[in-house]
Amino acid sequence: MPQREGTLPVDFWNRPAVAAALATCDMATLVEAVRLARGWSQADLARTVGYSQSWVSRVVNGQQSLTLDQVREVCERLGIPIHLLRFAPANPVPAPSTASRPPAADAAGRTKGAGPTRRRDFTKAVALATLSLPNASAVGEVHEGTATALRDITGNQRRLDASSPSRDLVKAALAHLDLSSRTLLRARKTPFATEVAAVTSEAAGFAAWLHADMGDTGSARLFYHRAVEHAHQSEDALLAIYMLGSLALFETDSEDPALGLRLAQEASRKLGDGAHPTARAWLSCVCALGHAALGDVSAAQRELSRAENAAERSDNTEPPWPWVFRFDAAKVAGYRALAAVRLRRPYEARAAFFEAFATASPAPKQQSILMVELASAHADAGDVDEAFRLASEALHMGASYRSEKVVNRVRRFRREYRGPQARCVNALDDQLACLVTGRLRL
Known part of the structure; x- marks a missing residue:
């Protein structure tokens, strides 16, 4: 029985060809890449995924489309990270115009003139769209990302x-x-x-x-x-x-x-x-x-x-x-x-x-806190005008950002001030009163 674990290189899923196959849900390329990286024959691969060798051969050659359940099953058995699968066509199809319209569909809903490649791309699109919908095995999935x-x-x-x-x-x-x-x-x-x-x-x-x-x-x-x-x-x-x-x-x-x-x-x-x-x-x-x-x-x-x-x-x-x-x-x-x-x-x-x-240069709210602290230092040094200028500027910034923390620091600064009732002190008192009455809003 071939070994499933421990044989893929560490960078395997990041290799350009493999990453591109994941990005387009190209199962043929992914299955063949895993087979070659592990040194398996197609018979080994068939035994691992639980299908016949002829079925595997058709998948690898792009002749066999996979159902949603088969995509899940093959990914699980080969260790392909299913959450990395995406559907993104390598060559975007131009928007239809009056000169070039999409093929008509027959009564059964099949597209006339659509060859194997178009059918395979459609199957991949449906499968990946369904993979993204809530279901018992995908809801709540926690993975490395x-x-x-x-x-x-x-x-x-x-x-x-x-x-x-x-x-x-x-x-x-x-x-x-x-x-x-x-x-x-x-x-x-x-x-x-x-x-x-x-x-x-x-x-x-x-x-x-x-x-x-x-x-x-x-x-x-x-x-x-x-x-x-x-x-x-x-x-x-x-x-x-x-x-x-x-x-x-x-x-x-x-x-x-x-x-x-x-x-x-x-x-x-x-x-x-x-x-x-x-x-x-x-x-x-x-x-x-x-x-x-x-x-x-x-x-x-x-x-x-x-x-x-x-x-x-x-x-x-x-x-x-x-x-x-x-x-x-x-x-x-x-x-x-x-x-x-x-x-x-x-x-x-x-x-x-x-x-x-x-x-x-700190962020505005943090700067406001530091300005109040600096205001306290100026007040202790007797530089009252500069202290209250800084506190007033911090208050306006705090009100602008609706920061209760900044406003409360300014209020505490004012409560702890024990100096003379200068004009700058009265100005800050007026601003704090406006804040309470709603004329200066948080």
């Missing part, structure tokens, strides 16, 4: 987040998370379960990010917990650490720095020795923010120094997934500025902000 397709959706939504209000994205993000979660249930007993769990974790993390921006901290916390849970299911230790660190950062921003610091330290312990510099630098910065929010100057400075050392390492080049960008000195400077604001060190904060902004 499923996780990539889901991840692409999350990536595109993240790119839209840079220029779109979270409220405009959240319904689509939740629908995608629901799709990913349902796909994960179907993938449980497949070899692709861990990959689908990873992309479901990413989708949950993005949903958490959007809810945090909308000021819905309860839902954000729920989705971050789901992201951590699915990351553990993915068996990707680095993804689990990333999601745990993201939850730590969220808790620190949500004014529970003690919890945020504990979570960040747990993530750091799990990271262990030999971790990628980007992961090490980012987690050290998250820990630094927790220490700074608790007023521990020396611990915050120590973590920031670790982050700088990691960011400057020569092997800090391509970032590990799920990090997208390398965590460089400019990003560390941004976290140093945020820590300095929390430690009430305005001059250090302003210098670090200028260093961070010198080489990077």
